[in-house]
Amino acid sequence: MADFGATELDAFRTEVREWLATNYPAELKDPGATTDPEAVWGGQRFVGAAGDGDPQIVWMRRVAEKGWTAPTWPKAYGGGGLAPAQARIVEQEIGRGGYRSPLLSFGLWMLGPVLLEYANDEQKLQHLPKIIRGEVRWCQGYSEPGAGSDLAGLATRCEDKGDHWQIDGQKVWTSYADKADWCFCLVRTDTTKKHEGISFVLIDMRLPGVETRPIKLISGESPFCETFFTGVKIPKGNLVGRLNGGWEIAKRLLQYERQNISAGFGEGGTAGGASGDLAEVAKSYEALTDGDLRRRITENKMNFQALRQTIARTAAESRAGNGPSAATSIIKYAAAEFAKERSELMVESMGVQGLGWSGDGFSEPERLAVRGWLRTKANSIEGGTSEVNLNVVAKRVLGLPDPK
């Protein structure tokens, strides 16, 4: 990997800044511009009113053409081939310029990194370029009705039928399964062993026998599905890594997932302050006269700075070493606690205005804050619950004995 000095990096920063300013679609420059919220996820199922002409899609394609949706991935697959220090500059400049994210993608955050580590050349060439270009949207088929925290208890069967694998079973809480083109999935290939009987396969969601049933939430939204596989035939080549070797890949992918969830709280991320500065909001509701609330808000803001610094440090360690480690569980846990506390303080500061998520009498920012508060309840569940992450920290980071 090339070693860059300050002069080269400064020149690269200027180049990135100019490229972004030139290529950002004019229609997106107005921060209030409304575009189809699905566009940023790409995929073959996205049609949208403006289709390919949607400015978000135009933006995604331009950034992808540079390889900057996956700045550090090899050029051979369409990635940017950049050194970590350069990739950081791209991320920083996108954040600094207030540009929208070009592409949100489970493929970029979770699947791609493990394909780079575990897939064969054919699989990498088939899937990585389409992930980078946002052409295929992926979902994650891990959880099952009887296997959430105890993920290795999964039962979805994958049988060797000679010239193909056959998948039968059910997944649950599959985020955006109804909008996804493909699913990365954990399946059971040996019923006599628990962890050593799991394999990691890739399933085309358009195949016969795949059915998704959206789960409707109290808010009316439906961010996830039950996913059923009945006699689904997938090619032999869709097995990633070793037969019965999927548990190792599954755990590695979770490290990337947890790192990515936490990254939203890091530099340039919006997760830590999406609904405005906490103290400013409290001030506008005249809530800062309450000394106890003032103290808790100050503490939360201090914790946020500490969290940001820790995320920056672990991200630097990850870039310098072999990618994320079990320590991502520390950040995932801390970020979930921070986000929940922050949104509690937000709605508490708003008094009675912090009670409504819809209807007259509540402004849009108020409705968003209350919805955001409800959403944070899932932060300590998704990507592994807080208790499970604490178990990982105890065993894999602190090296404490496993009581089992």
Ligand SMILES: Cc1cc2nc3c(=O)[nH]c(=O)nc-3n(C[C@H](O)[C@H](O)[C@H](O)COP(=O)(O)OP(=O)(O)OC[C@H]3O[C@@H](n4cnc5c(N)ncnc54)[C@H](O)[C@@H]3O)c2cc1C
């Ligand atoms: C917003 C959101 C999006 C999601 N998206 C996806 C997705 O795309 N794909 C996917 O596969 N899954 C997804 N999930 C599912 C998620 O991974 C599971 O909900 C999670 O792993 C917990 O599993 P469970 O719901 O079965 O709870 P359970 O495992 O039944 O846990 C119930 C409670 O028991 C506690 N508990 C369980 N075991 C232990 C233990 N050993 N020690 C201490 N406490 C324990 C848990 O911490 C929890 O509090 C999503 C979840 C959410 C909330």
